[in-house]
Amino acid sequence: MSELIVVGFEDTEQADRALNELVRLTKEHLIDLEDAVVAIRSPDGTVRIKQSVNLVGLGAAQGGLSGALWGSLVGLLFLNPLLGFA
Numbered sequence: 001m002s003e004l005i006v007v008g009f010e011d012t013e014q015a016d017r018a019l020n021e022l023v024r025l026t027k028e029h030l031i032d033l034e035d036a037v038v039a040i041r042s043p044d045g046t047v048r049i050k051q052s053v054n055l056v057g058l059g060a061a062q063g064g065l066s067g068a069l070w071g072s073l074v075g076l077l078f079l080n081p082l083l084g085f086a
Contacts, residue, residue: 012040015040019052023052036052
């Protein structure tokens, strides 16, 4: 079961220390952390986000592998490339 936990800090350094500690605990297999985000709001209202897991690269790799698998399967089933050798 997944849980969402939100913690607010007054200082960005405290948030970074907490994120580093979570990553350390994950490496020691004491907790199972899927993702952690530090959201920093500047005085002018803009929000900057720091993630512990690069989801863009992970999604691209997963999509590429999935596409290669399905493309190979459809090619083997319908195009029958083995008949070209005969």
